[in-house]
Amino acid sequence: xxxFWLRVAVxxxxxxxxxxxxxxxxxxxxxxxxxxxxxxxxFVLHFVSLTEHYVNVGRLMPDSIHTSESLLxxxxxxxxxxxxxxxxTTAPGIFVFPLVFLLTFSAAVGLKPPQxxxxxxxxxxxxxxxxxxxxxxxxxxxSFAASLLYLLQERTLKSKRGGGxxxxxxxxxxxxxxxxxxxxxxxxxxxxxxxxGSVIAQAEFGSHYFLDPKIVxxxxxxxxxxxxxxxxxxxxxxxxxxxxxxxxxxxxxxLAWAANYxxxxxxFIAP
Amino acid sequence: MNRFLLIGVxxxxxxxxxxxxxxxxxxxxxxxxxxLAGHAGIEEAMIVSTCNRVELVARAQNGTADLRSFIxxxxxxxxxxxxxxxxxxxxxxxxxxxxxxxxSLDSMVVGEPQILGQVKQAYAVARGVGAINSHLDALVTRxxxxxxxxxxxxxxxxxxxxxxxxxxxLAQKIFGSLEGRAVYLIGAGKMSELAARHxxxxxxxxxxxxxxxxxxxxxxxxxxxxxAIHFDKLYETADKADIVITSTGAPHAIFRxxxxxxxxxxxxxxxxxxxxxxxxxxxxxxxxxxDGIFVYDIDDLxxxxxxxxxxRKKEAERAEQIIEIEVERFxxxxxxxxxxxxxxxxxxxxxxxxxxxxxxxxxRFGQTTPEQEAAIEALTRGIxxxxxxxxxxxxxxxxxxxxxxxxxxxxxRIFNLEDxxxxxxxxxxx
Numbered sequence: 001x002x003x004f005w006l007r008v009a010v011x012x013x014x015x016x017x018x019x020x021x022x023x024x025x026x027x028x029x030x031x032x033x034x035x036x037x038x039x040x041x042x043f044v045l046h047f048v049s050l051t052e053h054y055v056n057v058g059r060l061m062p063d064s065i066h067t068s069e070s071l072l073x074x075x076x077x078x079x080x081x082x083x084x085x086x087x088x089t090t091a092p093g094i095f096v097f098p099l100v101f102l103l104t105f106s107a108a109v110g111l112k113p114p115q116x117x118x119x120x121x122x123x124x125x126x127x128x129x130x131x132x133x134x135x136x137x138x139x140x141x142x143s144f145a146a147s148l149l150y151l152l153q154e155r156t157l158k159s160k161r162g163g164g165x166x167x168x169x170x171x172x173x174x175x176x177x178x179x180x181x182x183x184x185x186x187x188x189x190x191x192x193x194x195x196x197g198s199v200i201a202q203a204e205f206g207s208h209y210f211l212d213p214k215i216v217x218x219x220x221x222x223x224x225x226x227x228x229x230x231x232x233x234x235x236x237x238x239x240x241x242x243x244x245x246x247x248x249x250x251x252x253x254x255l256a257w258a259a260n261y262x263x264x265x266x267x268f269i270a271p
Numbered sequence: 272m273n274r275f276l277l278i279g280v281x282x283x284x285x286x287x288x289x290x291x292x293x294x295x296x297x298x299x300x301x302x303x304x305x306x307l308a309g310h311a312g313i314e315e316a317m318i319v320s321t322c323n324r325v326e327l328v329a330r331a332q333n334g335t336a337d338l339r340s341f342i343x344x345x346x347x348x349x350x351x352x353x354x355x356x357x358x359x360x361x362x363x364x365x366x367x368x369x370x371x372x373x374x375s376l377d378s379m380v381v382g383e384p385q386i387l388g389q390v391k392q393a394y395a396v397a398r399g400v401g402a403i404n405s406h407l408d409a410l411v412t413r414x415x416x417x418x419x420x421x422x423x424x425x426x427x428x429x430x431x432x433x434x435x436x437x438x439x440x441l442a443q444k445i446f447g448s449l450e451g452r453a454v455y456l457i458g459a460g461k462m463s464e465l466a467a468r469h470x471x472x473x474x475x476x477x478x479x480x481x482x483x484x485x486x487x488x489x490x491x492x493x494x495x496x497x498x499a500i501h502f503d504k505l506y507e508t509a510d511k512a513d514i515v516i517t518s519t520g521a522p523h524a525i526f527r528x529x530x531x532x533x534x535x536x537x538x539x540x541x542x543x544x545x546x547x548x549x550x551x552x553x554x555x556x557x558x559x560x561x562d563g564i565f566v567y568d569i570d571d572l573x574x575x576x577x578x579x580x581x582x583r584k585k586e587a588e589r590a591e592q593i594i595e596i597e598v599e600r601f602x603x604x605x606x607x608x609x610x611x612x613x614x615x616x617x618x619x620x621x622x623x624x625x626x627x628x629x630x631x632x633x634x635r636f637g638q639t640t641p642e643q644e645a646a647i648e649a650l651t652r653g654i655x656x657x658x659x660x661x662x663x664x665x666x667x668x669x670x671x672x673x674x675x676x677x678x679x680x681x682x683x684r685i686f687n688l689e690d691x692x693x694x695x696x697x698x699x700x701x
Binding site: 171236 | 540
């Protein structure tokens with residue numbers, strides 16, 4: 001049943017994808033009017049799917065790559081919803097919806113993924129680690145989306161043609177605030193998530209674990225994240241420079257996420 | 272359709288000399304509206320009077336009323352001076368015209384938002400003097416709803432079409448709210464002052480003024496409640512402003528790329544918006560290449576404005592379609608609402624007869640059991656519903672074909688129905 005709800009949600013998120021594709025071309029009356037209700041339904045179904053899954057499994061820890069994807073997509077949607085409530089704009093959806101669609105789609109196609117069977121996952125600390133890191137990922141992705149929006153709006157303003165896209169996107173400073181705030185919000189999550197992970201790894205696997213590709217990539221991503229926060233705070237980097245940096249951070253995050261497949265110990269599949 | 276009449280002049284049909292002749296100042300509007308409502312053959316009335324139009328909207332008692340005679344009498348004008356500029360609409364056409372006016376499709380600047388407020392004001396005045404009752408009320412409130420629909424479903428009023436408002440729109444697209452933003456006004460000029468005023472009206476906070484002659488700066492600063500700055504302090508202070516408006520007579524650019532770089536460094540890359548109204552230009556266009564600096568010169572602003580005008584034209588076409596639909600809908604509603612009072616009094620009439628007869632029956636038979644009671648109710652109700660069925664469907668279908676007049680008349684005569692309110696009291700005496 002959780003999979004069923006998720007699949008229905010994916011259907012609705014699909015409309016979000018359509019919205020994202022059309023948004024850059026022209027304002028689409030019907031879609032922009034129904035987009036929030038539709039996404040709202042998808043969001044609720046998604047929540048139902050997650051809850052039901054965790055009730056079935058009996059614990060909160062994601063038990064496969066697919067549940068992880070679904071959870072991450074959900075956290076990103078939480079960010080999107082908070083921003084929507086605060087700023088009344090669906091513009092971040094241009095970048096958020098496609099990613100959420102991809103994540104949930106991949107989670108919903110239902111090929112039986114390898115289950116995380118490692119006994120390490122029984123520990124409560126892992127849950128803390130995962131929750132913190134995932135929130136950090138969601139925040140990072142959101143600020144990445146915001147920096148792309150910023151770039152887009154900046155180009156439109158500089159092109160001096162006005163109209164269309166310019167009026168549909170939020171104001172430059174508003175986009176900047178959305179991005180900066182989610183960056184700041186995500187930072188402590190990411191930091192403590194990585195600290196928690198290190199502590200667990202140290203205790204369970206010893207220090208050689210830190211040479212694992214997953215860990216190296218995660219630390220790289222974290223370093224870029226730190227750089228992003230620092231340059232924005234210290235010299236107000238925004239626009240192009242910030243977009244480059246956050247693209248880099250996002251790529252590092254994807255690599256770190258994907259590194260689960262090559263990592264020796266972070267796969268959590270009992271040998 | 273319900274005897275609506277509309278007569279008026281607007282900027283398209285009449286030159287300003289005629290319009291000012293017919294304009295009614297706000298102070299005299301209540302009295303004028305009252306007089307129009309009291310004019311021969313008129314039941315309800317409203318007058319919209321703005322600098323671009325005068326519209327007399329009325330509902331005739333029956334047959335037609337002569338609004339032209341009202342204009343002749345009230346304004347004391349020779350027929351030949353205004354007659355040719357007047358347009359006159361009745362029924363469906365009048366409804367459509369009022370919808371178009373209220374939705375700002377008939378305005379000089381299509382989509383401008385003031386007209387809705389002006390019609391609302393006229394409506395409030397007419398209500399205040401009791402010149403509006405149910406029918407005109409329904410029409411005018413519908414017009415407000417249509418205007419709202421047009422505004423929310425088309426982008427007709429969303430874009431700025433004057434240079435000053437384009438400047439505000441752009442500033443808002445850069446800074447979001449203008450609340451607390453600082454404006455720097457360099458040089459003097461009608462257009463730059465207008466832009467500054469617009470920005471202040473939209474919430475911009477402080478204002479700095481610089482001029483080559485310091486006295487002029489002082490004088491202007493006073494008018495804007497801002498700070499005058501010595502011209503030689505310009506480069507040290509310009510970065511304090513979020514929005515810089517330039518209109519000096521300088522032969523060369525006064526802000527160049529290197530200035531922009533310095534400002535950005537001092538502002539920690541917070542964006543800056545340069546509005547360059549001067550010709551020749553005061554701001555080097557190369558500044559626009561810097562991340563975080565946006566430069567619009569007068570041509571750019573004008574270009575955006577005219578692009579918006581073109582957009583509005585497209586949106587106006589969509590708005591016209593909405594209006595057509597709404598006129599149809601309103602007409603259909605009015606048609607059936609014409610026969611509703613008759614249907615109601617017919618039902619009341621028969622119901623009263625039924626109750627009276629049931630009472631009489633009780634008097635003769637004494638106590639009845641609940642089952643008998645229910646049977647009597649069902650029987651009598653069944654009879655009157657069967658009788659009513661054909662008259663009601665006939666009324667409704669006549670209303671749809673707009674030929675309800677004779678049918679209503681006939682039914683009222685056959686059943687001896689008075690006015691709706693009277694019928695109720697008459698019935699109770701039966």
